[in-house]
Amino acid sequence: EAQVTQNPRYLITVTGKKLTVTCSQNMNHEYMSWYRQDPGLGLRQIYYSMNVEVTDKGDVPEGYKVSRKEKRNFPLILESPSPNQTSLYFCASRSLGGDFDEQYFGPGTRLTVT
């Protein structure tokens, strides 16, 4: 089954404690992306990657890091989380031969930073 998986699904942490949210896809997609969803702001793109070792900033990259060492994985790293990073996070992937019509989203990770 084609899918994007994220772990963990829920996470409560404290300010300053480094964390990583993993994202993996099994569709051999070149493109992967991270978004955050906040009330009244919709979905905002954090980072995206067009292929292995190629990453670029989205609209809200501050406070986040990503890496793309393998095609299937695109972890989101919060080196020093702060309460304003409390949000619902989505990973997504698609083939570069297609368009955003064919973008698949993961189920989401709800992060709370206290």
Next chain:
Amino acid sequence: DQQVKQNSPSLSVQEGRISILNCDYTNSMFDYFLWYKKYPAEGPTFLISISSIKDKNEDGRFTVFLNKSAKHLSLHIVPSQPGDSAVYFCAASAVSNTGKLIFGQGTTLQVKP
């Protein structure tokens, strides 16, 4: 600066009637527009899209209209069904940057039986 705006946070319609969700954009470089649907505790799923070379695209009960001069698009759902109750996001991208996708704030649609 919100480049894609959905000014109605919520919409309630009766089953069988038409639902119209609206979206405005400011960036004239956008040339591809999409609607995603999101249920609680799930990721968004693609619903329908339209290229800037068209003014209408239809897929079953769903139709998207694009008015480039007004920088406005709308999603029509006819007839609306209770299973359509979800959050709908409008999104836009530009061929000049195929990696970026800009979303609106979302509209929560409730279809009452």
